[in-house]
Amino acid sequence: MPVILGIESSCDETSASVCVDGRILSNVIANQTIHEAYGGVVPELASRVHQQNIVPAVQQALLNAKVNKNDIDAVAFTRGPGLLGSLLVGVSFAKAFALAKNLPLIDINHMQAHILAHFIGDHNPSFPFLCLTVSGGHTQIVLVKDYFDMEVIGQTLDDAAGEAMDKTSKILGLPYPGGPLIDKYARQGNPEAYAFPEPQIPGLDFSFSGLKTAILYFIRDNVAQNPDFISQNLPDICASVEKRIATILLNKLQKAAQAHGIKQIALAGGVSANTGLREGLQALCAKNGWESFIPKMEYCTDNAAMIAIAGYYKYLKGEFAGQEIAPLARMIF
Incomplete structure (x- = not known):
């Protein structure tokens, strides 16, 4: 013992x-x-x-x-x-x-x-499974074959998803740490209010640098026309950004699951605490008949x-x- x-x-x-x-x-x-x-x-x-x-x-x-x-x-x-x-x-x-x-x-x-962390407690995935690991510094899709036999099959080519959220929070003037605040305001907003681009990266890799730039220019241009744009539309902005980041991640994850024929899908890393991403994964798995695994928040x-x-x-x-x-x-x- x-x-x-x-x-x-x-x-x-x-x-x-x-x-x-x-x-x-x-x-x-x-x-x-x-x-x-x-x-x-x-x-x-x-x-x-x-x-x-x-x-x-x-x-x-x-x-x-x-x-x-x-x-x-x-x-x-x-x-x-x-x-x-x-x-x-x-x-x-x-x-x-x-x-x-x-x-x-x-x-x-x-x-x-x-x-x-998915093996803390009783609800554990079985091997092999896919894990979307998302944090401030990393964005990876990992094929987990055993406890220490893991293969990264997709990853960010530049910035991580967490960095995109952190950058957005700074652009919006939110205090650090901004990720939880984006999550909080997004719960009050309309995720369809604004459309942000989805990077067209082949394969299973990610890119978030272009999205960060698009968000920056979107805020800059709208604030130039209306200085109160952020304060008047903060929940909708946060909800729309959160939705785009989540869809980028989940679209690649779905592609990876279908390519490898895996039905056990896990989420990990600091950004896995984001409500929109957690709900998105659960909805994706329910739609495809897969089983989802997300650690407790702590x-x-x-x-x-x-x-x-x-x-x-x-x-x-x-x-x-x-x-x-x-x-x-x-x-x-």
């Missing part, structure tokens, strides 16, 4: 989790509000706040799980991808903790962990529970890292 301590520090959430025999007993997330004043994550500030948060987060995770640090069998941590300074804090803590307690280390790919954004569950499956395989391991800002499957 392995007890895994999971550590996540890839961006601006410091998180710790305890997994016992494949069950998540705690998942503590310390958010960083310091970045709100700057309209985005400041890497140096993020790493400093991680240093302040990591020990209390781990202590609270152990308390919530009612597990003693002496009961831990291994320490799993995010190696990458992410902000190098942020990763360094989590990796250094994990290595020090493991060294002090003579425990094995388990390095985890952050994007694989997002996918393996496991969509960056969290250590997904690191701990990934660590659990690596522990069963006996795949451990040495003390010489270093974080990687860029990391592929």
